[in-house]
Amino acid sequence: MDSVIEDIRVRKILDSRGNPTLEVDVVTWNGFGRAAAPSGASTGAREVVAFPEGGVDKIISEVEDIISSELIGMDAEDLNEIDLVLKEIDGTENLASIGGNTTVAVSMATAKAAASSYNMPLYRFLGGNMQTEIPFPLGNMINGGAHAGKNAPDIQEFLVVPVGAETITEAVFTNVNVHKKIRELIQTKDKSFTGGKGDEGGWAPNLTNQEAIEIQVKACETVTDETGVLVKPCLDMAASEFWNAETEEYVYAKEGVNRTTGEQVDYVSELIETYGYYYVEDPIREGDFEGFADLTKKAGKNCLICGDDLFVTNAEILAEGIEKKSGNSIIIKPNQIGTLSDTYKTVELAKNNKYVPVVSHRSGETTDDTIAHLAVAFSCPIIKTGAVSGERIAKLNELIRIEEEMTYPEMADLNKYR
Numbered sequence: 485m486d487s488v489i490e491d492i493r494v495r496k497i498l499d500s501r502g503n504p505t506l507e508v509d510v511v512t513w514n515g516f517g518r519a520a521a522p523s524g525a526s527t528g529a530r531e532v533v534a535f536p537e538g539g540v541d542k543i544i545s546e547v548e549d550i551i552s553s554e555l556i557g558m559d560a561e562d563l564n565e566i567d568l569v570l571k572e573i574d575g576t577e578n579l580a581s582i583g584g585n586t587t588v589a590v591s592m593a594t595a596k597a598a599a600s601s602y603n604m605p606l607y608r609f610l611g612g613n614m615q616t617e618i619p620f621p622l623g624n625m626i627n628g629g630a631h632a633g634k635n636a637p638d639i640q641e642f643l644v645v646p647v648g649a650e651t652i653t654e655a656v657f658t659n660v661n662v663h664k665k666i667r668e669l670i671q672t673k674d675k676s677f678t679g680g681k682g683d684e685g686g687w688a689p690n691l692t693n694q695e696a697i698e699i700q701v702k703a704c705e706t707v708t709d710e711t712g713v714l715v716k717p718c719l720d721m722a723a724s725e726f727w728n729a730e731t732e733e734y735v736y737a738k739e740g741v742n743r744t745t746g747e748q749v750d751y752v753s754e755l756i757e758t759y760g761y762y763y764v765e766d767p768i769r770e771g772d773f774e775g776f777a778d779l780t781k782k783a784g785k786n787c788l789i790c791g792d793d794l795f796v797t798n799a800e801i802l803a804e805g806i807e808k809k810s811g812n813s814i815i816i817k818p819n820q821i822g823t824l825s826d827t828y829k830t831v832e833l834a835k836n837n838k839y840v841p842v843v844s845h846r847s848g849e850t851t852d853d854t855i856a857h858l859a860v861a862f863s864c865p866i867i868k869t870g871a872v873s874g875e876r877i878a879k880l881n882e883l884i885r886i887e888e889e890m891t892y893p894e895m896a897d898l899n900k901y902r
């Protein structure tokens with residue numbers, strides 16, 4: 485009885501880019517859950533459709549009634565069933581009719597309402613009482629590509645992960661130390677730098693890719709020396725964004741260099757070897773499972789080669805990657821697949837095949853903190869959710885609270901997948 489759904493409310497709210505998105509409230513007999521959907525700028529072609537044509541405004545007037553009429557009276561605890569009903573309501577393969585962002589917000593809000601009905605935090609409701617592992621924060625330091633202005637680097641994200649941190653508090657503060665150090669280094673290099681930032685709170689400088697890499701690596705080394713916490717550099721290349729399908733080359737406009745797929749594999753392998761990159765996401769365009777497999781074979785022993793646009797949190801597509809040995813890590817974004825239960829399926833498949841699951845924000849975010857709970861509940865060892873900015877720290881600060889709540893918290897075991 486406690487978790488029977490009594491009411492559902494849907495509203496249009498702002499996201500961090502100032503675009504409209506959708507927030508959902510689910511009210512049960514004894515609880516309440518609220519969740520909002522994020523949105524991407526560099527989306528994978530095989531993601532579910534975020535909203536039907538016309539965006540949030542197209543559906544906002546009718547979606548509340550449509551969903552309420554089916555879900556009111558159901559038990560919020562029956563998460564799999566709720567998700568099936570949502571998919572039935574939509575009726576399309578890619579959730580194009582009510583939108584994957586609608587289904588994901590309802591799915592997450594329902595899970596939160598179920599947890600709240602039993603006075604439990606979401607991470608414990610989904611993950612159980614024995615969960616003790618806190619994920620390492622993968623924080624964004626420099627923004628380029630689709631997340632920054634046109635003079636920024638082609639590579640979308642220069643990130644860091646504080647692998648030596650012993651608590652989440654130490655981890656998030658180590659990341660902001662690097663963020664501050666990088667600002668200093670950019671300013672030394674470019675006296676006219678205004679301190680401008682990109683969509684995810686990383687600096688958006690007028691630097692070449694190579695200059696940004698050198699600054700990123702230097703900042704990691706300096707902060708490691710100063711704090712004693714080992715920090716490693718990471719990248720999200722979002723390579724589909726600068727792949728030219730006609731010439732079949734990766735176009736690095738900032739440097740005026742083009743690379744074939746073979747050259748791209750060699751280039752990324754060299755970066756990993758030279759600079760000790762811990763993690764490289766989407767180094768190869770989506771759809772190129774072979775290119776991913778070549779790079780994984782060459783450089784995957786000491787580096788996580790992660791598929792985001794490649795896998796789009798889809799278990800079927802991940803299965804193809806597993807078979808072809810493409811990558812050894814996967815980005816997990818619930819709104820790429822549209823429901824919590826499908827997100828869970830993909831995480832399980834990844835873990836069973838030693839692909840490191842990295843729970844992730846989107847570039848357009850709200851202050852919703854659900855992904856912090858999901859990373860803990862699903863024991864994902866890494867969470868990618870920026871380093872600064874309100875919509876990013878909403879997740880990081882929630883992890884600090886979760887850690888405080890646990891009796892014996894420990895940072896995740898990053899070697900478990902090796």
Ligand SMILES: O=C(O)[C@@H](CO)OP(=O)(O)O
Pocket residue numbers: 523524525526527528641684720722792815844845846847848
């Ligand atoms: O490419 C990515 O990994 C994400 C988040 O960093 O960006 P977007 O949400 O724009 O897809």
Ligand SMILES: [Mg+2]
Pocket residue numbers: 720722765766792793815
């Ligand atoms: Mg990505």
